Amino acid sequence: MRDGFAFVDDLVPGIRWDSKYATWDNFTGKPVDGYLVNRIVGTRELGAALAQAQDKAAALGFGILLWDGYRPQRAVDAFLRWADEPSPDTDERKRIHYPRITRPEMFEKGYVATRSGHSRGSTVDLTLFSLATGAQLDMGGDHDLMDEISHHGAAGVSEVAARNRAYLCSVMESCGFSRYEHEWWHYSLIEEPYPDTYFDFPVG
Numbered sequence: 001m002r003d004g005f006a007f008v009d010d011l012v013p014g015i016r017w018d019s020k021y022a023t024w025d026n027f028t029g030k031p032v033d034g035y036l037v038n039r040i041v042g043t044r045e046l047g048a049a050l051a052q053a054q055d056k057a058a059a060l061g062f063g064i065l066l067w068d069g070y071r072p073q074r075a076v077d078a079f080l081r082w083a084d085e086p087s088p089d090t091d092e093r094k095r096i097h098y099p100r101i102t103r104p105e106m107f108e109k110g111y112v113a114t115r116s117g118h119s120r121g122s123t124v125d126l127t128l129f130s131l132a133t134g135a136q137l138d139m140g141g142d143h144d145l146m147d148e149i150s151h152h153g154a155a156g157v158s159e160v161a162a163r164n165r166a167y168l169c170s171v172m173e174s175c176g177f178s179r180y181e182h183e184w185w186h187y188s189l190i191e192e193p194y195p196d197t198y199f200d201f202p203v204g
Contacts, residue, residue, distance in 0.1 A: 011047025017066040027097035034072030036204025042069040043121040068125040071118030073200040111146035122192035137164040
C-alpha cells in the first residue's frame, strides 16, 4: 500500500462495501485489472471525511455502502480496451448498465473517464442503506447505470428516489465532498491531497 492510503474499512469501522470491479458484477462482466481483493482503498483524508459522513447518515437512520474508491490507472486502461471489443446485442451487462448507448459513448458522454478522479484516491461510488433493515435505499437506478436517469435532477425519478438521492447529497456535501452531475453515486473530496496525481498501484 502506498503511503497516505489505506483500506477504508480500517479507517471507518463498520462501513459496508462491495468492490464491484473486483467481482464479476460490473459493466465489463469480469474482475478488472488492478483489483486483487474485494476491499476499498482511499486516502486517509478520504477516510476521515467518510467517517464524518457515516455519523451524519446514522443520525438519519442510514448506513453507507461503498462500491468503489481508489481506482488504479491500469483499471481505467482496461476499460478503454474493453470499449474496443465487440458488444453483442444479447449482452446482459449492456441491458443492465448501458441500455441506450454504445461502449464508446460511455466515454463520450462522461460516464467513464480516460483519466479518472478515482485514480487520485479521494473519489468514491456509494449509496445509503437502512440501518433498521439493511436494505439499500431506492435511488431510481443502480450503480453504473449509464443513462440520463442517473443524473442529478433527472426527469422520471420517483419522489422517493429523488428524496433518497437528496439525503445522500446532503450528507456528502456537508462533509466536504462535491457531487458529479451525471452519476448520483459519485462524490469527490473537495480538498483532496493528490489533485494532480493519478496512481497505478494495485488494490490488494
